[in-house]
Amino acid sequence: xxxxxxxxxxxxxxxxxxxxxxxxxxxxxxxxxxxxxxxxxxxxxxxxxxxxxxxxxxxxxxxxxxxxxxxxxxxxxxxxxxxxxxxxxxxxxxxxxxxxxxxxxxxxxxxxxxxxxxxxxxxxxxxxxxxxxxxxxxxxxxxxxxxxxxxxxxxxxxxxxxxxxxxxxxxxxxxxxxxxxxxxxxxxxxxxxxxxxxxxxxxxxxxxxxxxxxxxxxxxxxxxxxxxxxxxxxxxxxxxxxxxxxxxxxxxxxxxxxxxxxxxxxxxxxxxxxxxxxxxxxxxxxxxxxxxxxxxxxxxxxxxxxxxxxxxxxxxxxxxxxxxxxxxxxxxxxxxxxxxxxxxxxxxxxxxxxxxxxxxxxxxxxxxxxxxxxxxxxxxxxxxxxxxxxxxxxxxxxxxxxxxxxxxxxxxxxxxxxxxxxxxxxxxxxxxxxxxxxxxxxxxxxxxxxxxxxxxxxx
Amino acid sequence: xxxxxxxxxxxxxxxxxxxxxxxxxxxxxxxxxxxxxxxxxxxxxxxxxxxxxxxxxxxxxxxxxxxxxxxxxxxxxxxxxxxxxxxxxxxxxxxxxxxxxxxxxxxxxxxxxxxxxxxxxxxxxxxxxxxxxxxxxxxxxxxxxxxxxxxxxxxxxxxxxxxxxxxxxxxxxxxxxxxxxxxxxxxxxxxxxxxxxxxxxxxxxxxxxxxxxxxxxxxxxxxxxxxxxxxxxxxxxxxxxxxxxxxxxxxxxxxxxxxxxxxxxxxxxxxxxxxxxxxxxxxxxxxxxxxxxxxxxxxxxxxxxxxxxxxxxxxxxxxxxxxxxxxxxxxxxxxxxxxxxxxxxxxxxxxxxxxxxxxxxxxxxxxxxxxxxxxxxxxxxxxxxxxxxxxxxxxxxxxxxxxxxxxxxxxxxxxxxxxxxxxxxxxxxxxxxxxxxxxxxxxxxxxxxxxxxxxxxxx
Numbered sequence: 001x002x003x004x005x006x007x008x009x010x011x012x013x014x015x016x017x018x019x020x021x022x023x024x025x026x027x028x029x030x031x032x033x034x035x036x037x038x039x040x041x042x043x044x045x046x047x048x049x050x051x052x053x054x055x056x057x058x059x060x061x062x063x064x065x066x067x068x069x070x071x072x073x074x075x076x077x078x079x080x081x082x083x084x085x086x087x088x089x090x091x092x093x094x095x096x097x098x099x100x101x102x103x104x105x106x107x108x109x110x111x112x113x114x115x116x117x118x119x120x121x122x123x124x125x126x127x128x129x130x131x132x133x134x135x136x137x138x139x140x141x142x143x144x145x146x147x148x149x150x151x152x153x154x155x156x157x158x159x160x161x162x163x164x165x166x167x168x169x170x171x172x173x174x175x176x177x178x179x180x181x182x183x184x185x186x187x188x189x190x191x192x193x194x195x196x197x198x199x200x201x202x203x204x205x206x207x208x209x210x211x212x213x214x215x216x217x218x219x220x221x222x223x224x225x226x227x228x229x230x231x232x233x234x235x236x237x238x239x240x241x242x243x244x245x246x247x248x249x250x251x252x253x254x255x256x257x258x259x260x261x262x263x264x265x266x267x268x269x270x271x272x273x274x275x276x277x278x279x280x281x282x283x284x285x286x287x288x289x290x291x292x293x294x295x296x297x298x299x300x301x302x303x304x305x306x307x308x309x310x311x312x313x314x315x316x317x318x319x320x321x322x323x324x325x326x327x328x329x330x331x332x333x334x335x336x337x338x339x340x341x342x343x344x345x346x347x348x349x350x351x352x353x354x355x356x357x358x359x360x361x362x363x364x365x366x367x368x369x370x371x372x373x374x375x376x377x378x379x380x381x382x383x384x385x386x387x388x389x390x391x392x393x394x395x396x397x398x399x400x401x402x403x404x405x406x407x408x409x410x411x412x413x414x415x416x417x418x419x420x421x422x423x424x425x426x427x428x429x430x431x432x433x434x435x436x437x438x439x440x441x442x443x444x445x446x447x448x449x450x451x452x453x454x455x456x457x458x459x
Numbered sequence: 460x461x462x463x464x465x466x467x468x469x470x471x472x473x474x475x476x477x478x479x480x481x482x483x484x485x486x487x488x489x490x491x492x493x494x495x496x497x498x499x500x501x502x503x504x505x506x507x508x509x510x511x512x513x514x515x516x517x518x519x520x521x522x523x524x525x526x527x528x529x530x531x532x533x534x535x536x537x538x539x540x541x542x543x544x545x546x547x548x549x550x551x552x553x554x555x556x557x558x559x560x561x562x563x564x565x566x567x568x569x570x571x572x573x574x575x576x577x578x579x580x581x582x583x584x585x586x587x588x589x590x591x592x593x594x595x596x597x598x599x600x601x602x603x604x605x606x607x608x609x610x611x612x613x614x615x616x617x618x619x620x621x622x623x624x625x626x627x628x629x630x631x632x633x634x635x636x637x638x639x640x641x642x643x644x645x646x647x648x649x650x651x652x653x654x655x656x657x658x659x660x661x662x663x664x665x666x667x668x669x670x671x672x673x674x675x676x677x678x679x680x681x682x683x684x685x686x687x688x689x690x691x692x693x694x695x696x697x698x699x700x701x702x703x704x705x706x707x708x709x710x711x712x713x714x715x716x717x718x719x720x721x722x723x724x725x726x727x728x729x730x731x732x733x734x735x736x737x738x739x740x741x742x743x744x745x746x747x748x749x750x751x752x753x754x755x756x757x758x759x760x761x762x763x764x765x766x767x768x769x770x771x772x773x774x775x776x777x778x779x780x781x782x783x784x785x786x787x788x789x790x791x792x793x794x795x796x797x798x799x800x801x802x803x804x805x806x807x808x809x810x811x812x813x814x815x816x817x818x819x820x821x822x823x824x825x826x827x828x829x830x831x832x833x834x835x836x837x838x839x840x841x842x843x844x845x846x847x848x849x850x851x852x853x854x855x856x857x858x859x860x861x862x863x864x865x866x867x868x869x870x871x872x873x874x875x876x877x878x879x880x881x882x883x884x885x886x887x888x889x890x891x892x893x894x895x896x897x898x899x900x901x902x903x904x905x906x907x908x909x910x911x912x913x914x915x916x917x918x
Contacts (some may be wrong), residue, residue, distance in 0.1 A: 017483070018483065018484045018485040019478040019479060019483045019484070019485050019487065019554070020478060020479040020480065020481030020482055020486075020554060021479065021483070022479030022480065022481045022485030023915055024476070024477065024478045024479030024480070024915060024918075025478070025489075025601065025915060025917040025918035026477040026487050026489075026580070026917070027478070027479075028478065028485050028487065029549075030485075032482075055516040055517070055518075056514055056515055056516070056534075057515070057516060057534055058514070059515040067610075068617065069613075070600075070610075070613070071616070071617075075516055075534065077516075092487075092549075093481065094597070094600045094601050095478070095551055095601055096600055096601050096602065096604070096609065097604060098601050098603050098605065098608075098609050099600070099602050099603070099609065102609075117846070120484070141529075141553045141555055142484065142554055142555050144555045144557050144558070145553065145555070145556060145557050146557065147557070149557075150528075150555065150557050150558065150561075151526075154527055154528075154529070156525070158527065158530075206531060219714050287693065297660070331716055339571070363862050367862045373589055435702070456482055456483060456484060458483060458484040458485070459483075459484035
């Protein structure tokens with residue numbers, strides 16, 4: 001078990017490519033550790049880097065003996081004014097795999113070693129530059145692909161609930177030490193820790209915990225997307241609608257040449273929130289017994305959705321639509337009724353369908369799409385992303401919050417009873433442990449390994 | 460037509476992602492132009508960038524109003540101390556597509572415009588930071604994937620033949636102006652340009668041109684790889700041999716985690732030179748008439764090769780091998796005879812084959828592979844990469860060199876004859892034009908468009 005208060009001095013210097021592999025103009029190689037500057041200095045021809053100030057950039061060449069590997073820019077960050085709080089050097093080179101490989105090998109020959117995934121951020125954490133939940137947010141930030149997931153990660157990286165939890169934890173530590181003191185004076189039956197004050201603090205902590213725990217559902221949906229099913233008879237235009245919803249967003253993306261987004265075909269972004277579309281076989285009336293099983297599967301998928309878009313063909317019989325809507329209502333999931341092909345809809349049918357209060361649109365002609373988007377946002381009730389709301393989106397945090405809450409519940413249960421101080425003390429320590437796990441006051445090697453191994457190399 | 464001596468002031472500011480798209484820790488966004496610093500200053504919260512020195516780095520946040528988009532490092536390069544010779548800003552952000560897109564859009568909202576492919580390097584050329592052949596070398600450098608192609612590109616980027624050609628061109632310009640002067644005094648029949656000196660200069664230029672032109676074959680092979688065919692009967696172990704040749708190189712590459720090389724399956728790198736393997740159906744004796752056509756295609760491919768590795772099975776009849784070797788010799792391409800499966804080769808067969816002076820190896824057990832590599836290098840006669848040799852590897856340069864040479868040949872042809880000075884002048888001007896095209900003293904918009912449109916965006 002480590003605590004971030006320990007000073008962990010790394011004697012080795014790590015190196016990795018910090019920019020993505022692939023086609024581009026610039027590659028950035030990052031070194032961190034006590035030898036970052038000397039190692040770079042050995043392979044760099046230009047100014048003497050050991051004599052330069054932090055946050056300065058120097059032009060020169062990287063050489064292997066007399067062979068020029070590349071003309072580069074070297075950026076210096078002198079400890080503690082760096083991401084890792086160690087000396088950091090960034091070598092900005094031409095983005096050729098061959099050059100990057102040569103520079104990495106060369107630096108490794110002179111004493112640097114390849115960084116493990118997330119090792120730069122791990123060092124930032126161990127050296128006190130970030131707490132654990134902030135470090136985790138760095139990975140979330142890089143992975144963020146919507147305004148909502150981005151805002152959550154950014155907020156967490158910039159502090160989020162860390163300070164609030166740290167403050168509450170410190171108050172709880174105070175009580176823990178008071179109760180420890182009681183144990184020392186056990187024979188004298190003194191009470192250093194005021195039980196009413198302790199209860200008041202636990203209520204306060206629990207209030208925060210419950211707020212954070214209950215934010216998880218929304219946080220998770222914002223991070224991972226809102227699962228949506230487009231239901232309806234076959235050939236009613238489900239994929240045309242999906243494309244119509246997708247297209248506008250794509251147009252915006254392709255405006256900026258060079259930032260190819262790895263679009264997942266069935267994810268769309270509406271006003272900063274990601275909607276994840278789940279494919280279904282389409283629903284039919286259950287009259288056909290043979291298809292009953294397929295329909296069952298479709299309903300199972302629909303139950304996992306946060307929203308169902310029920311797409312109606314203008315030729316469909318009113319009775320059939322009515323029947324299917326009744327089925328949908330049983331699922332108790334928000335749904336939007338949409339009548340497609342509004343361009344060929346007869347006035348009579350329009351009147352007939354008006355009863356269901358649907359959105360009329362033409363997926364093919366892209367008419368009524370914006371209105372549908374607004375309706376979708378209203379239905380999932382995530383229309384406003386409040387940037388001041390602190391949301392929990394990390395399942396590890398959720399679990400630690402829940403375990404803290406359980407331990408505190410036991411404290412409350414026992415504080416007025418006949419339970420001795422040492423039992424009380426044990427539960428408070430448990431609560432402190434789980435609370436500390438979130439921000440990293442309490443860590444184990446396994447926990448750190450588990451968190452940072454999921455990072456990319458170079459971060 | 461432009462000349463680099465013209466000062467072309469760009470009033471607009473360009474922006475692009477300079478690092479590859481994909482998974483990584485850092486993304487670098489680059490701005491260049493008179494508004495690079497003001498635009499960044501508008502969206503950056505931190506120090507006032509307009510008051511900072513060149514080659515300094517500043518930590519802060521990029522904000523859209525009050526919304527924090529990212530915590531970033533901003534690097535400043537103040538004109539003319541930058542790649543483009545304009546003010547350049549590099550924003551180093553977390554490598555999330557979402558963040559990069561937001562920052563690009565935000566900077567574009569405040570006056571930057573998306574850069575076209577190669578536009579940063581085009582500006583560097585137009586502002587006199589690089590000549591044209593150097594600018595082209597930047598693209599070659601990024602694309603370089605072997606020691607040979609890297610060395611050639613690096614040498615060209617750092618000057619290469621540019622200075623030599625520029626110097627010769629200036630001497631030729633001197634003669635051109637003397638001959639122009641003769642035209643002004645045409646009636647007086649004076650000769651300002653000494654014809655013997657002119658001829659001496661043209662001989663000197665032609666000597667350089669011929670050296671460069673004849674270096675193209677080697678340069679091209681070094682840049683694009685040596686085409687090699689592995690021939691032999693089916694199932695003789697061609698792909699096992701290819702894998703054995705590939706494997707060692709791959710092992711070195713995978714040592715360095717994080718630098719995934721986009722390996723093309725059939726390219727291998729031996730001592731810094733790329734060998735490009737051409738797939739063939741395998742050769743058989745032409746006795747089988749039905750297969751004659753397939754064999755013909757194989758031979759056609761073999762003729763395009765610079766080297767043939769002829770792979771023999773230890774069970775093959777000596778007569779058959781002899782017959783095929785005779786066929787190969789007719790092609791007049793260097794070839795290496797290799798007997799595979801040396802582990803199961805009987806001493807009798809070994810004796811039988813010794814006559815062909817082959818390399819014995821076991822592709823499966825990776826025995827004899829190093830010896831084969833040495834043999835391959837010897838055969839293609841590129842064993843030594845002399846880093847001092849200036850090689851032409853760009854077909855555009857080759858063509859300009861050839862056209863220069865042709866124009867100069869006409870000058871030589873006419874200088875002693877009865878041709879008037881104005882014809883002489885015309886051919887010299889032609890030579891100057893083509894010579895100037897190489898380094899960019901002479902450019903047309905089409906030429907520039909053609910060169911820079913092949914660059915990646917952000918370079």
